[in-house]
Amino acid sequence: MSGRMRLPEGFVELRADLGNILRDRRKSENIPLKNLAADVGITRESLSRIERGRRCPGYDTLYRIMGQLGLEWHQIAIRGRAERPARHFPRNEREENLEDLGAMLRKGRKAAGLSLRALAAECALSYSRLSRIERGQSRYSDVLEEDPDDAMLDPDRRRLRFSHPRLAGLAERGRLRP
Missing domain, CATH: 1.10.260.40 (lambda repressor-like DNA-binding domains)
Structure with a gap:
């Protein structure tokens, strides 16, 4: 699930177990897959693929999922500096x-x-x-x-x-x- 993605300053990539993190949080919050998908504005199938690590969400989708699940960047991304800089979120x-x-x-x-x-x-x-x-x-x-x-x-x-x-x-x- 790696790849270049927009990240906040100080983070280099998403964690390899991002899908597991999202699924575990959703389940701990007792949120059905279809409900979270609807709240985020994606299909249930898309969210399922993200949780299984078969698809990497776009930054808008990931940001909405994080908001619904109360996740912060340090919980889903790796801090540090990369050889090839990530695309960062807007600066102005x-x-x-x-x-x-x-x-x-x-x-x-x-x-x-x-x-x-x-x-x-x-x-x-x-x-x-x-x-x-x-x-x-x-x-x-x-x-x-x-x-x-x-x-x-x-x-x-x-x-x-x-x-x-x-x-x-x-x-x-x-x-x-x-």
């Missing part, structure tokens, strides 16, 4: 804002019952580009704009928002949805 507010926008868009898109491909076609975007936007990995895009209220702030602290009306509406829907 702008990058955090990009990830938040992407998460809200994904939640709003799913609430509207739209697939990634359908929304990409509707908005004249490529599937891969929209996927990067949802993962918070698209720093510069013509569907994003800086909030005019933040013009006097340092560029790394300026909030972003969707300039595309359909994406803005779905992100707002995702923000309001519990």
Whole structure:
């Protein structure tokens, strides 16, 4: 289950027994597999594969699982320095804002019952580009704009928002949805 993944500063990789850690915690909390999967927003089969070590979760999924199970990074990742640095979590507010926008868009898109491909076609975007936007990995895009209220702030602290009306509406829907 190794591989390069986004990690907080000071951690080099996920523990090899990550799936066992997640399963053991879920069971100790008496949370059924299907309930945790639904709360995290993945299928029961996906969570089962993660727990068996057959699939490595993406950082968004892992972060949501950690939140539901009350786990901290030191419980699932190895501290240290790697020869090949891990991709780290965002270091500034702008990058955090990009990830938040992407998460809200994904939640709003799913609430509207739209697939990634359908929304990409509707908005004249490529599937891969929209996927990067949802993962918070698209720093510069013509569907994003800086909030005019933040013009006097340092560029790394300026909030972003969707300039595309359909994406803005779905992100707002995702923000309001519990």
